[in-house]
Amino acid sequence: MSMEARGVYFDGLTSRRHEVDLVLGDMLALVGPDGRRLAIWPYADIRALASPPDLLRLTREGGPPLARLELRDAGLIDAVRRRSVRIAETQAEERGGARRVVLWSFAAVLSLALFAVFGVPALAERVTPLLPWSVDQRMGAAADAQIRLILPTRGGSFGCGEGAEEAPGRAALDTLVRRLSDAAALPVPIEVTAVRSGIPNAIALPGGRIYLFDGLIREAENADEIAGVLAHEIAHVAHRDGARRTLQAGGTSFLLGFVLGDVTGGGAAVFVARTLIDASYSRDAETAADAYAVDLMRRIGGDPRGLGTLLTRLTEEETEEDAKDETKGEPDARGRRSALDYLASHPATAERRAAIDAAAGRKPATPLLDDAAFAALKTICGKAAPADDE
Numbered sequence: 001m002s003m004e005a006r007g008v009y010f011d012g013l014t015s016r017r018h019e020v021d022l023v024l025g026d027m028l029a030l031v032g033p034d035g036r037r038l039a040i041w042p043y044a045d046i047r048a049l050a051s052p053p054d055l056l057r058l059t060r061e062g063g064p065p066l067a068r069l070e071l072r073d074a075g076l077i078d079a080v081r082r083r084s085v086r087i088a089e090t091q092a093e094e095r096g097g098a099r100r101v102v103l104w105s106f107a108a109v110l111s112l113a114l115f116a117v118f119g120v121p122a123l124a125e126r127v128t129p130l131l132p133w134s135v136d137q138r139m140g141a142a143a144d145a146q147i148r149l150i151l152p153t154r155g156g157s158f159g160c161g162e163g164a165e166e167a168p169g170r171a172a173l174d175t176l177v178r179r180l181s182d183a184a185a186l187p188v189p190i191e192v193t194a195v196r197s198g199i200p201n202a203i204a205l206p207g208g209r210i211y212l213f214d215g216l217i218r219e220a221e222n223a224d225e226i227a228g229v230l231a232h233e234i235a236h237v238a239h240r241d242g243a244r245r246t247l248q249a250g251g252t253s254f255l256l257g258f259v260l261g262d263v264t265g266g267g268a269a270v271f272v273a274r275t276l277i278d279a280s281y282s283r284d285a286e287t288a289a290d291a292y293a294v295d296l297m298r299r300i301g302g303d304p305r306g307l308g309t310l311l312t313r314l315t316e317e318e319t320e321e322d323a324k325d326e327t328k329g330e331p332d333a334r335g336r337r338s339a340l341d342y343l344a345s346h347p348a349t350a351e352r353r354a355a356i357d358a359a360a361g362r363k364p365a366t367p368l369l370d371d372a373a374f375a376a377l378k379t380i381c382g383k384a385a386p387a388d389d390e
């Protein structure tokens, strides 16, 4: 019995598309225009693949993995389906995957309604802890790609620590990062990049990536100061401040995009990168991050005071520069004053330092890195001092 309607067959071995007639005998025969049988499928081996609504995609179990048959004609689909019970079963399995997407869409619509009721900041507060960490990681990956494009660095690679001269610095940084991340035990891995830029700052992306700028490394006088900054940035990852900030600024469309994974480096990624670069977290968020950092530093036997000492040094230097140069009032995304995380935001620094010192406890006898390792860390981006005119 030959059917009028045709299907499209891909043999899974070549990219060629074959218009085929279907012959529904004891087995399903796919016949090419020249009358040649291209494939014969036993009905028991036929299973459904994920298909759009107007199309049924079938494959043969045990055949080439990419071989598939596409049917559009409703009568033909019905005829094939009547002969193969496996199609209905496998279609139900495929629908499980589709159902998860529908569920997430539902969550996104619900979040839209909640945005309207509660307003964006309050909702971001409620929604962020409920999101899977993979959302943070997707945001971080998208932002990472963008930041590598838009952030000016001093020649050479974006990240330091790769060449022979810089490798010992990388090893020293890894030692600090390992101790901190082991103690933090977050559900996402912490990944620190020393960035070849003179900006004296650090930034945490959602999902565990942290940038530590050479400009900040060069300001540090001991390893515990750098570890303190890393601990503070790890706190932003742990508290999911970057994800929350992005949601607050971007609203539902970004939530939707990141939940459904529809981020391909387009507008959403640019947006996340800019949001994070301009991020000024609330004073509460910074205070909470400092408290976390003090606790984490105490747990690894470091000196939690290092963070406050370094913040104070940065603030004092900025104030001196301001006095020298009146035109530097406006923070500039490219300039030295662009404190990415507002790590050393002026009015709060003294207060923050006092809080850190009060919680710090006894000063440990030895620094986290010995002198040689700290000297190596200081030159992770090369021995030459960065130019000041970036």
Ligand SMILES: [Zn+2]
Pocket (backbone or CB within 6 Å): 232, 236, 281, 286, 289, 341, 342, 343
């Ligand atoms: Zn911070």
